[in-house]
Amino acid sequence: MTEITHDEWYPRLAARAQGGPSDLSAILALASAGGDLVDFSGGFPDPSLYDTQLLGETASKAIASKPEVALQYAPNYGIASLREVLRGQVTRTQGVTPGADDLIVTSGGVDAITLVSKSMLDHGDAVLVEAPSYLGAFSVFRSHDGVCFSMRNDEDGLIPASIEEAYEQARAAGHPPKVVYVIPDFQNPSGLRLSLERRREVVEIARRLGLLVLEDVAYRDLAFDGSYIDSLYALGPDVTVQMGTFSKTFTPGTRMGWACGPATVIDAMAQAKTNTDQCAGALGQTILESYIAEGHYAASLPVLRGAYAARCAGLMDALTDGLGERASWTRPGGGFFTWLEIPGVDSKQLAASAVEEGVAFVPGGPFFADSRPNTNIRLSFSRTTVDRMGEGIARLRRSIERLDG
Amino acid sequence: MTEITHDEWYPRLAARAQGGPSDLSAILALASAGGDLVDFSGGFPDPSLYDTQLLGETASKAIASKPEVALQYAPNYGIASLREVLRGQVTRTQGVTPGADDLIVTSGGVDAITLVSKSMLDHGDAVLVEAPSYLGAFSVFRSHDGVCFSMRNDEDGLIPASIEEAYEQARAAGHPPKVVYVIPDFQNPSGLRLSLERRREVVEIARRLGLLVLEDVAYRDLAFDGSYIDSLYALGPDVTVQMGTFSKTFTPGTRMGWACGPATVIDAMAQAKTNTDQCAGALGQTILESYIAEGHYAASLPVLRGAYAARCAGLMDALTDGLGERASWTRPGGGFFTWLEIPGVDSKQLAASAVEEGVAFVPGGPFFADSRPNTNIRLSFSRTTVDRMGEGIARLRRSIERLDG
Incomplete structure (x- = not known):
């Protein structure tokens, strides 16, 4: 034939x-x-x-000391001890503690956006995005049949009032708005950091409109002066899924990230994890846990x-x-x-x-x-x-x- | 508020x-x-x-000798040198060589099913599945709004004639059939291996009906006597995407798998990889490449x-x-x-x-x-x-x- x-x-x-x-x-x-x-x-x-010597030692130690964890499938939420360590990280740097069921380990940032998309977006649902914003996120939303609507940014970053404008525009076009995607810290691509006052407005508006805030904190740990501004998650943990990646401050080679937010959404993300790639890699999780717990990350x-x-x-x-x-x-x-x-x-x-x-x-x-x-x-x-x-x-x-x- | x-x-x-x-x-x-x-x-x-000592050494060596590869983002298709090694593996064990653009590295088997689903399935498209078959695959197809239709299996595995029955059933129900999902070797869950004759029939029928065969070879390397039967990919490389995982024969901890098939489909899968989790982990890829190339996998x-x-x-x-x-x-x-x-x-x-x-x-x-x-x-x-x-x-x-x- x-x-x-x-x-x-x-x-x-x-x-x-x-x-x-x-x-x-x-x-x-x-x-x-x-x-x-x-x-x-x-x-x-x-x-x-x-420090490649340190990373190499951390990797071989993870394999030698916990092969039954590091070389096995991981739970879809991530390895319990790493989740504890990451909840501790959020507590220390953000002053808010995710509940025990409020945090999932992901395979980096794009995976986290995938899991939120699978959990939140029906065909044709709208995602409100900054203009400009991270192009990779648009691609994920669209691959789940989401439709992106642009908000407006100025020289200080996202203009909060434009959330509602984009919301109305999406509704008028027949696309139910579900998610507002914001990168508040040293934004990709603008490099700008959103002021505390604007952050408060973003959370208030999202809460009023019933939108999930997807807060991307990829660059949050990289203020040159080590400073932090309250995260959207800290200001509105009831309406925010915060997602972070270790690709910028640790290594992209292990594909490690996390997301924390309302347990209902995180649970849906965990189910989506199972039917996306089963689990984040246990070897990377074990290395990362040791790296953070031993103080190397902070150092x-x-x-x-x-x-x-x-x-x-x-x-x-x-x-x-x-x-x-x-x-x-x-x-x-x-x-x-x-x-x-x-x-x-x-x-x-x-x-x-x-x-x-x-x-x-x-x-x-x-x-x-x-x-x-x-x-x-x-x-x-x-x-x-x-x-x-x-x-x-x-x-x-x-x-x-x-x-x- | x-x-x-x-x-x-x-x-x-x-x-x-x-x-x-x-x-x-x-x-x-x-x-x-x-x-x-x-x-x-x-x-x-x-x-x-x-051999945890060997794996530990392989990991630390990968980090020490190639940090700019192992600790960086990888291309969406996977690291070129690992793709070469995997093409060589297919050649050696299957007697067919995927073209240079015919193979992608994935983050394990479930990820490969995700990438095929994103590449092939529009809302409501049908996937024909064995009865019984791997439940995790059903979950992936459904999460991409695919609809599963059962073929029939007997004590020798999939009955090829039932492909066309399920195909007609799906069409009659308004669900365009796109993919037929088969696990020919030591199937999950039956443990059965499909005969060469039935494999030939599967390929012929799929070609005639215009279906993509998704061949899952998770257990192919684990015949107790080391034997192999010609793969569906070897029999029909024009109509088959073969997907394999290293989670059964290497470790699930690195999330490593691959898929090979028609370049057009593999290219779509590579684009889907970008908007799913960007790339498979470079550290795992580097470890795996070294493990195979040095003969440890075969040993x-x-x-x-x-x-x-x-x-x-x-x-x-x-x-x-x-x-x-x-x-x-x-x-x-x-x-x-x-x-x-x-x-x-x-x-x-x-x-x-x-x-x-x-x-x-x-x-x-x-x-x-x-x-x-x-x-x-x-x-x-x-x-x-x-x-x-x-x-x-x-x-x-x-x-x-x-x-x-």
């Missing part, structure tokens, strides 16, 4: 799978291109900042903050020197990103031009749920050493000049 | 999340109950069979086969001694499971009775997509040592006698 060709499979794919590669894949591809590239693209940590944060602060400062200097009159940008107090506005430049065209000059970044378009044409780009300073910042921005300036003609 | 109570969240969950805990969660809970239980429940490997298989064969033989003896006239069961040539038929006994009632007697197993109902009342139970012999088999079956006999009254 005639074999089926690859091309014949395409129309048989699910509708959601016929859109081609996601924007995030394109970024991952860019970042792995290598060569002489100055890479401002992905939100990647720098493994050269890790590593000042080192990471110092390194990323220095890179951020280096980039700020390079931008002032190289693009001071051609662009404007945010001045982050933590995290991995700055967000540039380059008047009169189509950012997608610029990204193509830049690759030829040997500098990579992510153009602004995909960070808007409505993919608007725009003049923004996101620069990540997390993997670029200070001595390379000047060269990277010089290449960026040349890329802009090529377009300016 | 009044806080929102946990109960108020329930009706706001997605419809799919309002069903309560899955059958698989209940099993995982059973298995972790501990105590003096003789545990025939989960399809769990036995970590005491692992471990005879040890595992010998251990599980002895446990299977011990269970068969215990069943003959303890239940010879009260039940019948399959005699597996590999894998982790035997499937019992106990005439006149409601298996769900029996499971409840058995827990009080101190023996755990999974009742047959959830292994049928239509959850029919039945007189079957699945016994896993993978984690029970030979000297405990007699006691376990004595407890099972007493449980039956309680119901027989």
Whole structure:
């Protein structure tokens, strides 16, 4: 019988799978291109900042001392002792203690967004998102047939009043709003941190409208000065699922994250975990538990903050020197990103031009749920050493000049 | 403002999340109950069979020698060098070589089913499943709004002609059939291996009907005599996505699996990976690659086969001694499971009775997509040592006698 060709499979794919590669894949591809590239693209940590000897010892110790845990399936909620450790972390850094059933271990941040989507979204339900916001989250919501509606952001981050505007817009379009997705700390891509006052408003509005706040705290531990502002979860644990990842402050290699929130939603997420990938990896959980419990996590944060602060400062200097009159940008107090506005430049065209000059970044378009044409780009300073910042921005300036003609 | 109570969240969950805990969660809970239980429940490997010293060394070596790979994000397809190693494994054990774009690394088997579901299933599409089959797979298909239709199995496994029957039944009910899910080797839960002749028929029928075969080879490497029968993928690489897991033969702790198949489908799965959990864990990938490439995986298989064969033989003896006239069961040539038929006994009632007697197993109902009342139970012999088999079956006999009254 005639074999089926690859091309014949395409129309048989699910509708959601016929859109081609996601924007995030394109970024991952860019970042792995290598060569002489100055890479401002992905939100990647720098493994050269890790104590590999310590991590290696922690891993082999986990395997030797608890093989029946580390090398076995884990419960869908995560290993009980790690959940205790993570509840302790939330208590110490946020002043609120999740209940015993209020926290789940996830396989990183994207997995947490998947579990919330599976738990909350029926076909066509609306998610309200910042503009700009993390493009990977849009992709997860959409893969669960959710529809993203943009709120409005200004130079101080999310404008709380725009939650209700987007809420009404979604309802008017027949998409029941379920979730409002917010990254309050050193936001991806803007680098901005939301004020306490705006956080309070976000929680109040969500509670009134019956929305679940999905708070993404990926960069919360990375304030350069070690400071914290009350989390949305601390302000409204009844309406917030907070999700965090250890990919920025520990390693993406173990796929570790967590989520805490109302037990009813966390329980639904645990059931979704079972039918998504069964459980988070027990080896990674065992390593992470030991790493936190022995104080290594807390001890590593000042080192990471110092390194990323220095890179951020280096980039700020390079931008002032190289693009001071051609662009404007945010001045982050933590995290991995700055967000540039380059008047009169189509950012997608610029990204193509830049690759030829040997500098990579992510153009602004995909960070808007409505993919608007725009003049923004996101620069990540997390993997670029200070001595390379000047060269990277010089290449960026040349890329802009090529377009300016 | 009044806080929102946990109960108020329930009706706001997605419809799919309002069903309560899955059958698989209940099993995982059973298995972790501990105590003096003789545990025939989960399809769990036995970590005491692992060389923990070797695994510990492999892990610390991976971290020390390749931190920029092992401790970083991985590509959505998986790390290129591991993909090469896995393609080599398929070539060696199946006599067919996946193309360069035909293989993806997954976070275990359930993740692979998730990625196929996201790639292939639109709302209401049908998946044809064996009766009985792996209940965890049903749960994944349903969480992507797929509808399961049962084919028919007999004492030799799946009856190929029943594919077309289920196909017509699904179409008549308005559910377009997309995927046929088959576990040909030492099937979960029956323990049976499908004959070469029936495999050929499965591939031919799927090709004619335009169905994607999803071949689950979780137990393929665990024939007690080390034998292999041609895989469905080898017989029909144009119509088959084969998915495997390292949770049975390596460790579930790293969440490692793979899938190979038509590049168009694998590419869709890679995009789905990005919006499910971004990538499989790089640390686990690096450990696994080293473990296979250095020959440890191949060297471990005879040890595992010998251990599980002895446990299977011990269970068969215990069943003959303890239940010879009260039940019948399959005699597996590999894998982790035997499937019992106990005439006149409601298996769900029996499971409840058995827990009080101190023996755990999974009742047959959830292994049928239509959850029919039945007189079957699945016994896993993978984690029970030979000297405990007699006691376990004595407890099972007493449980039956309680119901027989």
